[in-house]
Amino acid sequence: MPVSPSRSIAFEILRRVEIEGAYAADALHARLAPAKKRPVAGGGAAPEAPVKRQDAALATELVFGVLRWQRLLDFLIERQAKRSAEGLDADVRRALRLGAYQMLFLDRVPASAAVNESVELVKLAGKERAAGLVNAVLRRMPHGPYRAGDFDRTLPIGLGKAARLGILYSHPEWMIERWLGTFGEESTRALLEANNRPLPTACWVLDGEHAEQVAESLREDGLEVEPGRLLASALILRGGSASETTAFREGWIAIQDEASQAVALLADVQKGQSVLDLCAAPGNKTLHLARAAGPGARVVAADLHVHRLRAVRGQMERTGTDGVELVALDASRAFPIAGRFDRILVDAPCSGTGTLARNPEIRWRLRREDIEDLAARQAGILRNAMDVLAPRGRLVYATCSLEREENEGVVRRVLGERKDVRLPGAPAGFAERLAPGVLVERLFDAEGFFRTMPAETATDGFFAAILERV
Numbered sequence: 463m464p465v466s467p468s469r470s471i472a473f474e475i476l477r478r479v480e481i482e483g484a485y486a487a488d489a490l491h492a493r494l495a496p497a498k499k500r501p502v503a504g505g506g507a508a509p510e511a512p513v514k515r516q517d518a519a520l521a522t523e524l525v526f527g528v529l530r531w532q533r534l535l536d537f538l539i540e541r542q543a544k545r546s547a548e549g550l551d552a553d554v555r556r557a558l559r560l561g562a563y564q565m566l567f568l569d570r571v572p573a574s575a576a577v578n579e580s581v582e583l584v585k586l587a588g589k590e591r592a593a594g595l596v597n598a599v600l601r602r603m604p605h606g607p608y609r610a611g612d613f614d615r616t617l618p619i620g621l622g623k624a625a626r627l628g629i630l631y632s633h634p635e636w637m638i639e640r641w642l643g644t645f646g647e648e649s650t651r652a653l654l655e656a657n658n659r660p661l662p663t664a665c666w667v668l669d670g671e672h673a674e675q676v677a678e679s680l681r682e683d684g685l686e687v688e689p690g691r692l693l694a695s696a697l698i699l700r701g702g703s704a705s706e707t708t709a710f711r712e713g714w715i716a717i718q719d720e721a722s723q724a725v726a727l728l729a730d731v732q733k734g735q736s737v738l739d740l741c742a743a744p745g746n747k748t749l750h751l752a753r754a755a756g757p758g759a760r761v762v763a764a765d766l767h768v769h770r771l772r773a774v775r776g777q778m779e780r781t782g783t784d785g786v787e788l789v790a791l792d793a794s795r796a797f798p799i800a801g802r803f804d805r806i807l808v809d810a811p812c813s814g815t816g817t818l819a820r821n822p823e824i825r826w827r828l829r830r831e832d833i834e835d836l837a838a839r840q841a842g843i844l845r846n847a848m849d850v851l852a853p854r855g856r857l858v859y860a861t862c863s864l865e866r867e868e869n870e871g872v873v874r875r876v877l878g879e880r881k882d883v884r885l886p887g888a889p890a891g892f893a894e895r896l897a898p899g900v901l902v903e904r905l906f907d908a909e910g911f912f913r914t915m916p917a918e919t920a921t922d923g924f925f926a927a928i929l930e931r932v
């Protein structure tokens with residue numbers, strides 16, 4: 463029995479995520495890209511047959527679904543297999559997760575298809591002897607639709623709150639313990655639920671005067687277009703691949719989460735100002751900064767890795783944005799850059815716990831001890847950036863993390879070392895950039911820190927602090 467393209471692709475991507483450390487979104491984009499080539503006899507290359515839209519959609523659903531619900535799936539697999547999921551062969555475990563996810567969450571997929579194709583995936587992986595095990599485990603698997611309340615009473619007696627939530631909502635227990643202490647149980651449950659829902663694709667139109675024409679172009683390419691939920695300049699896109707549209711190819715839009723867009727706007731760059739974007743790749747925020755600074759202004763985009771700077775260059779070329787200087791540097795060390803800057807954006811490397819809906823594999827890679835190590839590095843980067851900030855200049859320190867140690871903790875540590883820095887709060891005019899009904903007061907706390915939460919804003923979770931040198 464042949465395996466459907468969607469399940470074969472999902473199996474391949476999940477293997478890359480687990481074995482190679484790939485990011486699911488990047489791996490799927492590369493695999494599903496229509497221009498992908500394959501070798502042909504006699505040399506050269508020919509285009510692969512394009513993946514049908516419905517196959518691409520199902521492959522994407524399977525990959526992200528399995529990664530989001532991995533812990534719950536393993537719990538259910540262990541109950542039926544009577545052995546540890548970690549003790550199973552990796553290919554067998556992967557096929558079982560795929561089958562279990564379909565049976566528990568996809569009501570349009572017949573159970574027989576989920577079982578049979580998982581069995582065939584194991585055979586194709588050269589694990590024919592495990593085919594009987596996969597068949598038996600999946601045939602005993604409960605069917606969906608999954609509701610956490612239905613499973614709560616089936617969990618072992620004596621499990622603590624974090625352990626129960628960890629199974630029911632498929633997150634690491636240590637992560638939930640942190641969030642219960644920081645946000646409380648109600649907000650933590652809401653966050654866990656939000657992390658297991660797909661986030662919408664957002665974009666912004668580079669030339670706001672032509673926003674309606676660009677939106678119409680997107681509709682003509684088959685996408686549904688809605689106003690942004692957080693920002694007046696944002697659009698929400700559904701029903702297709704935004705990167706395959708005319709608007710994207712022509713450089714009229716940039717695909718970027720609304721909270722990420724907001725962070726770039728917090729820099730409040732004015733025409734002609736000098737700007738430094740640290741940790742700039744892939745370049746979406748650089749686009750905001752460069753276009754706000756305008757032609758002739760000094761704009762430097764820096765990143766640790768040269769190959770990541772190529773992505774920034776690609777963004778600039780796609781959108782026709784000239785004059786951005788690319789510099790490879792280690793921001794945790796003294797900068798080899800002359801002069802000072804009126805505006806600096808430090809989008810610091812972080813744990814990424816605010817992006818678990820978009821990057822679910824992070825929850826299984828991150829370790830408790832990583833938080834402290836990241837905070838130390840972030841503080842070093844912020845110190846170095848402050849040294850090249852001009853008097854009366856402003857710096858935005860941002861992360862896509864929900865962890866206090868990486869956010870307020872880093873800012874307070876550096877503020878405590880300097881007497882020439884203040885927190886001015888939201889820049890003048892920022893309220894005008896928000897979508898109707900969105901209040902600045904909901905995004906900034908009493909100390910002047912900016913924050914979005916996935917459950918509240920339907921965006922990635924971002925933190926930002928605006929620091930002004932006096």
